[in-house]
Amino acid sequence: MAQNEGRRNLRSLELHVPEPKFRPGDSVDYSDLVIPPAGSAPRPDIDARPDSFHELAYSLVRVLDEKGNAVGPWAPRLAPDLLREMLRNMALTRAFDERMFRAQRQGKTSFYMKCTGEEAVAVAAAYALDRDDMCFPAYRQQGLLISRGWSLVDMMNQIYSNKGDRLKGKQLPIMYSVKDAGFFSISGNLTTQYPQAVGWAMASAAKGDTRIAATWCGEGSTAEGDFHSACTFASVYRAPVILNVVNNQWAISSFSGFAGAESTTFAARAVGYGIAGLRVDGNDILAVYAATEWAAERARTNQGPTLIEHFTYRAEGHSTSDDPSQYRSADESSEWPLGDPIARLKQHLVALGEWDEERHAAMDLELAETVKAAAKESEKNGILGHGLNNHPFESMFEDVFEEMPWHLREQCAQMLEEQKAAGL
Amino acid sequence: MAQNEGRRNLRSLELHVPEPKFRPGDSVDYSDLVIPPAGSAPRPDIDARPDSFHELAYSLVRVLDEKGNAVGPWAPRLAPDLLREMLRNMALTRAFDERMFRAQRQGKTSFYMKCTGEEAVAVAAAYALDRDDMCFPAYRQQGLLISRGWSLVDMMNQIYSNKGDRLKGKQLPIMYSVKDAGFFSISGNLTTQYPQAVGWAMASAAKGDTRIAATWCGEGSTAEGDFHSACTFASVYRAPVILNVVNNQWAISSFSGFAGAESTTFAARAVGYGIAGLRVDGNDILAVYAATEWAAERARTNQGPTLIEHFTYRAEGHSTSDDPSQYRSADESSEWPLGDPIARLKQHLVALGEWDEERHAAMDLELAETVKAAAKESEKNGILGHGLNNHPFESMFEDVFEEMPWHLREQCAQMLEEQKAAGL
Amino acid sequence: MSDETVNTRMNMIQAINSAMDVMMERDPDVIVMGEDVGFFGGVFRATAGLQKKYGKTRVFDTPITECGIIGVAVGMGAYGLRPVPEIQFADYIYPALDQLVSEAARLRYRSGGEFTAPLTVRSPFGGGIFGGQTHSQSPEGIFTHVSGVKTVIPSTPYDAKGLLIAAIEDNDPVIFFEPKRIYNGPFDGRYDKPARNWSAHPAGEVPEGYYRIPLGKANIVREGEALTVLCYGTMVHVVEATIEGLGIDAEIVDLRTLVPLDIETIEASVKKTGRCLIVHEATRTSGFGAELSALVQERCFYHLEAPIERVTGFDTPYPHSLEWAYFPGPVRITEALKKILKD
Amino acid sequence: MSDETVNTRMNMIQAINSAMDVMMERDPDVIVMGEDVGFFGGVFRATAGLQKKYGKTRVFDTPITECGIIGVAVGMGAYGLRPVPEIQFADYIYPALDQLVSEAARLRYRSGGEFTAPLTVRSPFGGGIFGGQTHSQSPEGIFTHVSGVKTVIPSTPYDAKGLLIAAIEDNDPVIFFEPKRIYNGPFDGRYDKPARNWSAHPAGEVPEGYYRIPLGKANIVREGEALTVLCYGTMVHVVEATIEGLGIDAEIVDLRTLVPLDIETIEASVKKTGRCLIVHEATRTSGFGAELSALVQERCFYHLEAPIERVTGFDTPYPHSLEWAYFPGPVRITEALKKILKD
Ligand SMILES: Cc1ncc(C[n+]2csc(CCOP(=O)(O)OP(=O)(O)O)c2C)c(N)n1
Ligand SMILES: Cc1ncc(C[n+]2csc(CCOP(=O)(O)OP(=O)(O)O)c2C)c(N)n1
Ligand SMILES: [Mg+2]
Numbered sequence A, B: 001m002a003q004n005e006g007r008r009n010l011r012s013l014e015l016h017v018p019e020p021k022f023r024p025g026d027s028v029d030y031s032d033l034v035i036p037p038a039g040s041a042p043r044p045d046i047d048a049r050p051d052s053f054h055e056l057a058y059s060l061v062r063v064l065d066e067k068g069n070a071v072g073p074w075a076p077r078l079a080p081d082l083l084r085e086m087l088r089n090m091a092l093t094r095a096f097d098e099r100m101f102r103a104q105r106q107g108k109t110s111f112y113m114k115c116t117g118e119e120a121v122a123v124a125a126a127y128a129l130d131r132d133d134m135c136f137p138a139y140r141q142q143g144l145l146i147s148r149g150w151s152l153v154d155m156m157n158q159i160y161s162n163k164g165d166r167l168k169g170k171q172l173p174i175m176y177s178v179k180d181a182g183f184f185s186i187s188g189n190l191t192t193q194y195p196q197a198v199g200w201a202m203a204s205a206a207k208g209d210t211r212i213a214a215t216w217c218g219e220g221s222t223a224e225g226d227f228h229s230a231c232t233f234a235s236v237y238r239a240p241v242i243l244n245v246v247n248n249q250w251a252i253s254s255f256s257g258f259a260g261a262e263s264t265t266f267a268a269r270a271v272g273y274g275i276a277g278l279r280v281d282g283n284d285i286l287a288v289y290a291a292t293e294w295a296a297e298r299a300r301t302n303q304g305p306t307l308i309e310h311f312t313y314r315a316e317g318h319s320t321s322d323d324p325s326q327y328r329s330a331d332e333s334s335e336w337p338l339g340d341p342i343a344r345l346k347q348h349l350v351a352l353g354e355w356d357e358e359r360h361a362a363m364d365l366e367l368a369e370t371v372k373a374a375a376k377e378s379e380k381n382g383i384l385g386h387g388l389n390n391h392p393f394e395s396m397f398e399d400v401f402e403e404m405p406w407h408l409r410e411q412c413a414q415m416l417e418e419q420k421a422a423g424l
Numbered sequence C, D: 001m002s003d004e005t006v007n008t009r010m011n012m013i014q015a016i017n018s019a020m021d022v023m024m025e026r027d028p029d030v031i032v033m034g035e036d037v038g039f040f041g042g043v044f045r046a047t048a049g050l051q052k053k054y055g056k057t058r059v060f061d062t063p064i065t066e067c068g069i070i071g072v073a074v075g076m077g078a079y080g081l082r083p084v085p086e087i088q089f090a091d092y093i094y095p096a097l098d099q100l101v102s103e104a105a106r107l108r109y110r111s112g113g114e115f116t117a118p119l120t121v122r123s124p125f126g127g128g129i130f131g132g133q134t135h136s137q138s139p140e141g142i143f144t145h146v147s148g149v150k151t152v153i154p155s156t157p158y159d160a161k162g163l164l165i166a167a168i169e170d171n172d173p174v175i176f177f178e179p180k181r182i183y184n185g186p187f188d189g190r191y192d193k194p195a196r197n198w199s200a201h202p203a204g205e206v207p208e209g210y211y212r213i214p215l216g217k218a219n220i221v222r223e224g225e226a227l228t229v230l231c232y233g234t235m236v237h238v239v240e241a242t243i244e245g246l247g248i249d250a251e252i253v254d255l256r257t258l259v260p261l262d263i264e265t266i267e268a269s270v271k272k273t274g275r276c277l278i279v280h281e282a283t284r285t286s287g288f289g290a291e292l293s294a295l296v297q298e299r300c301f302y303h304l305e306a307p308i309e310r311v312t313g314f315d316t317p318y319p320h321s322l323e324w325a326y327f328p329g330p331v332r333i334t335e336a337l338k339k340i341l342k343d
């Protein structure tokens, strides 16, 4: 290029590497976090075109205000009984997490992951979806199973890889699979469930079914290629699916900036694909419920997919293998300006005159007992630490294929010989 | 869920499968294509925030109006000499394509791909970028090489896999690699070059260099996961890179709706990542030039990446293996409302009084001769059809690794034995 | 196993098309998807006519994302459909590898059998068409290393249809690689001779209706005593022609299915002949030939009279212009035969 | 080859960390990237302290997209940097497979040597930590089938550092799999015995500065006459302990590099001993053991006194609770040894 031949006198480029606001030891100041008031986000009609409400991808759907009142167009007007049930399921989820976390620390299993602070995301969805809508969760949506009334003992059996484990000890703890509860087998590989959910939804639509699909991933996981495939397919075929992004600010030790949060919201991804996008206060169970219900209605009426960003906070470590005090300020969690989802729903019920501290304390006690009893029951089936033989050795070779081919039969026989040789 | 236990009376879902407007035999009517007038799109300041000009992702930057005048804030005011050079390079690209397409039909090589109708996209970029900015092209940006003055004979040598082919006959025709022209090795795998370009740009920024990167892919290719990885990295690290999407309406036999065009524009993807996005009339070389120059300036001043959608039309078949009359209306191309990039620049130059029909005809003749002479020259080095031995057999084992390990040496020896046995 | 006895001449594309047609007719849950497979009917025309016949919700084009195609197919499989996704070229299967390896192949196992992924992933593979590095690869070896997928490779129109029907009916994920070099006719490896088509070949006669060839059963293409040749796909024909030309009394085993492998047939043959040649087009190191060699050695050690030999593609990318020097053709096979039979 | 003679006790994590540290110090073009490798220093802490020392533009966290990590690293390599990306677990390398196979591995070839991708992809692999199916896999076999990448697997802190330095200096893409089971100490396969650490092991003594162990050179861990055992990574220690326990005079070859393989050492050893056992943790079918078996058989056929045996993981996903029944431990190795040595 003639005009460019000589190097111009240019400034050096710089690489921008994101950095979270607070690191261990820092005191926390959230004052620059923009939090629109509860009730301020408009609620578009179910058949509104996605490009008519782009602003919802940048604001925050909030229902519960600071005093615990449900306000604005998204307020879902649920019966107090239902609200108490939701409260209970959030608290039960938390109690379950506490117990299982401890079980891991006691050496009863190898691994556990809590969803503390994020309970509203899964619990609300379980209520807003139909029971036979299909869920493709990540690993922090145990609240779905619990709210769909699935057996705690069965869940614990999986965590302990014990005799009662329907997955025969084959999967890492918490990687549940519960077809009967419309809960797809959790994968250890991030975001692979996203296109699968879209495929399930497409199949449902192709068959003229009425069931829709929903899927969840963390904000960190949105970076995977599968996320993009899923959004592209969902947009092209207007799949009846709800794509949930749980933005809990952290992906193990990496803050949301490494998934792109410095540049825009995660709900904005929806805008990029021309699909409906909502950004929701993930610690406000009424907001999550309302958004999910709205998205489900859209899906059910062939309006296509909705992507919902749930703005929340991962109050605990990533998993039992993690120590968040190494990389973030200890105060981040307690200072989180959107509070705790259980405390906020409790406040709302109290404000309605439908709940009080005593009942709450009693509930917590009862739930701790429920969970304890379930754990005892489950432990009768064995725990991981108790050795290898919760499941027959042969089971290792089952379910690789529908029928066991010769090479697996041979290997199975070899293994049984070995175990005999080893005196097991 | 108690409230959902009984199935509600729901309508059947339907799967939406996109369908292009016109199929073979249909007459073409583009009247519902919204084409904003030339000059109407605003030109933001170089340091404007991406979210301050979202509308540019949905409109169309156009400079040349119907009469061939350059209008509006994006008009780049280039000297007539430069315009003539650009015209010439577009025409040269087209002549090159014609000749090489014919060479394939004559059995002189195995494969060819034209960029007819899209010449402006690559030629303008070559002028708007600095000569040492790094290009990561797809397979339809031969205009970059030609405009950077690269040897036609060298390009043809590659197409013929002949003795002069610097790639030693190892690559499919048109998969050029020209480091000296800042032109990265083209991959046969779609969109892999996208994250690579971002990586190159990040490296340049990390090193405090001044060079930026640019990359291209087709609208169909935006569906690949690599596209998403690239945009995510570009947004997170504010990489000095220009991400070009050449929306030529077709991906082999699939119209742009299968990449998401029914829901939004491809420039809108930028909005999803919070990066700068422009939608440009890809058949208007001045618009492409202006947009690229603007994006380059942004990148060079650490404002980060820009995604540019070039709205254009693939006037010919996908490749020599394709027959578009099987799947699209024959009239689509001739009726394309944004015209032909060469004709439009010619009209502009004529309107300026800087060009005329005679000179154009003379140029076309001269270019045909130039290309013919280059082909003759190149064919002296052999053509693919002339057999295997344009390159020494051993060369097959070179460049797998920097140094040839024993197993390749052994295989090489074996192959030479074989060739001897076969009497070659 | 045929329930329909009218036979027609078909090339391999037509046979594959017919298999999908038959299965779509029989089972409303079978759907076909992939890049350009809908209106156009596929870049090799393997799905031609299917969209017209079965409609857009059962045969449709997809976005260009192999990861998405397989991921979506896994979800459809979990719903209860039986998807037959196409990957346009085997060289483009890598972006889908995670969905294939970590998802499709593992779903039954990790869910204790609750969810399955009954996909049949069709993909043209192999070289010999001057497709260069990215339209010529043979990645079957990778899939044979992945527990939970079956890998099937036909060598004739007849087999292609029968195996594809069995694959679609199979409840496990199947990778069905189609040797594109022989789509239109068998190929004896002599690239400089005129191409043949399937019309003269006995296996070009294909029943119009439903029949299946069970997965996991090899086909003895030629019985013989001098040595056993293990091969599949295009190489079956190259081997046949080479052996015929040399007049060697070889037993040629067309594996048809790599996983699960028909070990009985292989073992019996090698024990009979005492010598074994393995031929594939894929790169040598850690190709499926290595597994075959290991298995034969483990099971027939005391019967072997000469080292097992492998004839394969070289450990380089598929070079465009030196395609025929790369291709494991008659000369390479002849040299190996000489070596095996020398004492 | 060491230019720095101060030795320290290191575990394998520390040795790997030290290799990166040394190389970042020596070469400003070396950069480290990956999920959680920056501020936190990696989930296994292999990159701890590097960001603090070399700054955020040379050591940084990345978005969670393995495809992006490798794609970006290829671009950085083309620019002239020498990236050392981490894939957090080998089980998560599949989304990056296309960028590794079609891009990093093929770039030199397809550009006639104009562009190269001098990456070193570090990734912890293997089981034995109750990581379940998706934190235990050994996918090295796949990479050995891909022409254009080298695959390296260390078995001690000393080797890990020397090999990693050589890998970073290498101008070709290298997949560097780290056997996470032995990060903290050698492992004899007896999971029910107390864990050991590296402090007592001679190869836990590691020079502080620069030294390299050339790629492509195996290490004879133990000389012997009775048979040859080919192994790498964790299995080196399991084999050593088992053999010691049985008092067998085996020659143990730690391959260190799978591609390019040290065929000379292997051939010489098997020709000497006449018997060969191959041990790896990866699934059996088409694992790298198959290639080793085929090679040994091809080259040492007339020296072999017994069939070559493979001891491997089974052809199933890595099961969580039956981990130790899956793991190719002392019992499986012992049985195979008995078989090989029986006549
Ligand atoms: C493909 C893949 N890459 C990497 C990992 C390792 N990994 C597990 S969880 C995680 C962080 C995910 O963060 P996010 O998506 O934000 O979910 P969160 O844990 O916050 O709920 C990573 C990197 C994985 N499991 N799969
Ligand atoms: C990973 C991968 N998948 C599929 C293909 C086959 N293929 C080659 S070009 C093409 C269409 C691309 O269309 P588009 O991106 O719109 O570019 P255009 O040809 O229109 O310039 C396809 C599907 C490929 N080369 N690589
Ligand atoms: Mg997160």
Ligand SMILES: [Mg+2]
Binding pocket: B218, B219, B220, B246, B247, B248, B249, B250, B251, B252, B314
């Ligand atoms: Mg296109």
